[in-house]
Amino acid sequence: MNLQKMLINGEWVHAQSEETRDIINPYNQEVIATAVEGNEQDTRAAIQAAREAFDDGIWSALPANERGEYVYQIGLLIRRDLQELAELETWDTGKTLQESKEDMDDIANVFLYFGGLADKDGGDKIPSPMPDSESKVVREPVGVCGQITPWNYPLLQASWKIAPALAAGNTIIMKPSEITPLTTVKVFELIEEAGIPEGVANLVLGAGATAGAELSENRDIDLISFTGGIETGKTIMQAASHNVKKIALELGGKNPNIVFADADFTTAVDQALNAVFFHAGQVCSAGARLLVEESIHDEFVNALTERTKRIKLGNGFDDDTQSGPLISSEHRDKVEKYVDIGKQEGATLVTGGKRPDDPELQDGFFYLPTIFTNCTSDMRIVQEEVFGPVLTVETFQSQEDAIKLANDTIYGLAGAVWTQDVAKAEFVAERLRLGTVWINDFHPYFAQAPWGGYKQSGIGRELGREGMEEYTEVKHIYRNK
Numbered sequence: 001m002n003l004q005k006m007l008i009n010g011e012w013v014h015a016q017s018e019e020t021r022d023i024i025n026p027y028n029q030e031v032i033a034t035a036v037e038g039n040e041q042d043t044r045a046a047i048q049a050a051r052e053a054f055d056d057g058i059w060s061a062l063p064a065n066e067r068g069e070y071v072y073q074i075g076l077l078i079r080r081d082l083q084e085l086a087e088l089e090t091w092d093t094g095k096t097l098q099e100s101k102e103d104m105d106d107i108a109n110v111f112l113y114f115g116g117l118a119d120k121d122g123g124d125k126i127p128s129p130m131p132d133s134e135s136k137v138v139r140e141p142v143g144v145c146g147q148i149t150p151w152n153y154p155l156l157q158a159s160w161k162i163a164p165a166l167a168a169g170n171t172i173i174m175k176p177s178e179i180t181p182l183t184t185v186k187v188f189e190l191i192e193e194a195g196i197p198e199g200v201a202n203l204v205l206g207a208g209a210t211a212g213a214e215l216s217e218n219r220d221i222d223l224i225s226f227t228g229g230i231e232t233g234k235t236i237m238q239a240a241s242h243n244v245k246k247i248a249l250e251l252g253g254k255n256p257n258i259v260f261a262d263a264d265f266t267t268a269v270d271q272a273l274n275a276v277f278f279h280a281g282q283v284c285s286a287g288a289r290l291l292v293e294e295s296i297h298d299e300f301v302n303a304l305t306e307r308t309k310r311i312k313l314g315n316g317f318d319d320d321t322q323s324g325p326l327i328s329s330e331h332r333d334k335v336e337k338y339v340d341i342g343k344q345e346g347a348t349l350v351t352g353g354k355r356p357d358d359p360e361l362q363d364g365f366f367y368l369p370t371i372f373t374n375c376t377s378d379m380r381i382v383q384e385e386v387f388g389p390v391l392t393v394e395t396f397q398s399q400e401d402a403i404k405l406a407n408d409t410i411y412g413l414a415g416a417v418w419t420q421d422v423a424k425a426e427f428v429a430e431r432l433r434l435g436t437v438w439i440n441d442f443h444p445y446f447a448q449a450p451w452g453g454y455k456q457s458g459i460g461r462e463l464g465r466e467g468m469e470e471y472t473e474v475k476h477i478y479r480n481k
C-alpha cells in the first residue's frame with residue numbers, strides 16, 4: 001500500500017512536503033507503514049483541483065441517478081474488499097478484527113444508502129401567494145467540501161462524509177487523521193476504480209495544524225466538515241468564520257446510560273459493559289456515565305465489576321480478544337491523568353485504574369477497564385470526555401432526578417434508557433437533550449438514521465436524509481407567469 005502519495009486531480013502524486021510519519025500498530029508499537037505528511041501547499045493543490053472540478057460541473061451537473069450509481073459502486077467495491085479493509089483497520093487502530101469487519105459492513109451500507117438517495121429529492125413546488133406565479137424550492141450542492149476525520153473510527157467517519165457529499169454533487173478534499181490513514185487511502189483507490197471523474201474526490205495526508213488548518217481557512221472551501229475533539233472543533237470554527245464557510249461539527253460526548261430498577265437486569269449489565277468498554281472506550285458515544293436507580297445500585301455494580309474483570313484484552317487479530325489497546329502512548333497518559341483526577345476528587349475506584357500486569361501486553365498501549373463509584377456531577381471525571389475505558393457511576397431516585405443528572409453536562413451526543421415501562425422510557429427519552437436516545441439498547445446506529453449532537457457535541461447531522469441535506473444549499477426559484 002502506497003502511503004507516499006496522495007490522490008490529487010485524479011493522480012497519485014508525491015507531496016511537495018518531504019516530511020513523513022511512521023504509522024504505529026498500537027498493539028505492539030511496530031511500524032506498519034510510513035506515510036507522507038502533506039503540507040499547506042499540497043492541500044492548496046488539492047483544493048484547486050476540487051474547485052476546478054466543481055466549477056466545470058463535471059460532477060454537479062451529472063444527472064443525480066448517475067452520481068448515485070458511482071457512489072453505490074464504491075459501496076460494492078468496499079464489500080468486495082471487506083476482509084482486506086478490516087485487517088488494515090485492525091493493524092492501524094488495535095480494535096478487534098470482528099469490530100473492524102462490522103465497521104466495514106456498515107461503511108459499505110453507507111455508500112449504498114447515499115448512492116440510492118442521490119436522486120430521491122426532486123425539490124418541492126410551493127404555493128405562491130403572488131398571482132400568476134410559480135414557486136419551487138430545490139436543493140443544490142454546496143460546492144467544495146473539506147473533510148477532516150479522527151482516529152477512532154477512521155474509515156467509518158470518513159464514509160459518513162464522503163458518501164453524502166459526493167451523492168449530493170459536491171467535490172471533496174478528505175484529510176484523515178495522520179495517525180490512522182490506511183483504510184482511507186485504500187478507499188480512495190476504490191473511488192478511483194469506481195471511475196469518479198478526476199478532481200472530484202481528492203485525498204491529502206498530513207497533520208491537523210498544517211493540512212487541516214489550510215482546509216479550514218482556505219477561501220475556496222465552501223463547507224468544512226469535521227469530526228474530532230471539542231477544542232479542535234472550536235479552532236476550526238474560528239478559522240471557518242473568516243470567510244463564513246458552512247460548518248458541520250461532530251465533537252465529543254459524555255453519554256449517560258440510565259438504568260431503572262425495573263430494567264431487564266442481565267441485558268442492562270451486558271450492555272452497560274458494552275456501552276463503555278467497546279473499543280476501549282474510544283467511542284464518541286461511549287456510555288461513560290452510568291446512572292443507576294439507587295435501589296439496585298449495589299447489585300448492579302457488583303455484577304458489572306465481576307464482568308469487567310473478565311474482559312480479555314489482547315491482539316485484535318486473536319479470536320478471544322474482547323478489547324484492544326488505546327491508540328497511543330499520549331492517549332494512555334491522558335486516560336491515566338483522568339483516573340488520578342477521579343481519585344483526587346474522592347470517587348471510589350472499584351476496579352482497574354492501572355495498566356495490565358500481563359507480560360504479553362507490555363508492548364501495547366493497554367489500560368484496564370476501570371470503574372469509579374460514588375461519583376457526583378461536579379467532578380471532572382464525570383463532566384469531561386476521557387475517551388478511554390473509564391466508567392463513572394452515579395445514583396438517582398426518581399425519573400426527574402435521572403433526567404436532570406443526564407442533562408447536566410456541556411455535551412449532548414447520545415445516551416440510553418433501560419426500563420420495561422414503555423411510557424417511562426418515552427417520557428425520559430423525550431426530555432434528554434441528546435441527538436440519539438436508545439431505549440433498552442446501546443450503540444445501534446445505521447445509515448438511515450441521523451447522527452449528531454445537541455449542545456457542545458456538535459453542529460449539524462450526518463447520516464440519514466439530514467446528513468445529505470448538510471451538503472446542499474436550498475434555492476427558491478420564483479417565476480412570474
Ligand code: NAD
Nearest residue numbers: 149150151176177207208212213228229232250251252284
Ligand atoms: P482531534 O481533534 O485531535 O483530531 C481530529 C482531526 O482533526 C485529525 O484529522 C487532526 O489531524 C485534525 N486537526 C487537528 N488539529 C487541527 C486544526 N488545528 N485544524 C484542522 N484540523 C485539525 O481528535 P481525535 O483525537 O483524532 O479524535 C477523538 C475525538 O473525536 C473525541 O473527542 C471524540 O469524541 C471525537 N469523535 C466524535 C464523533 C462524533 O460522531 N461526534 C465520532 C468520532 C470521534
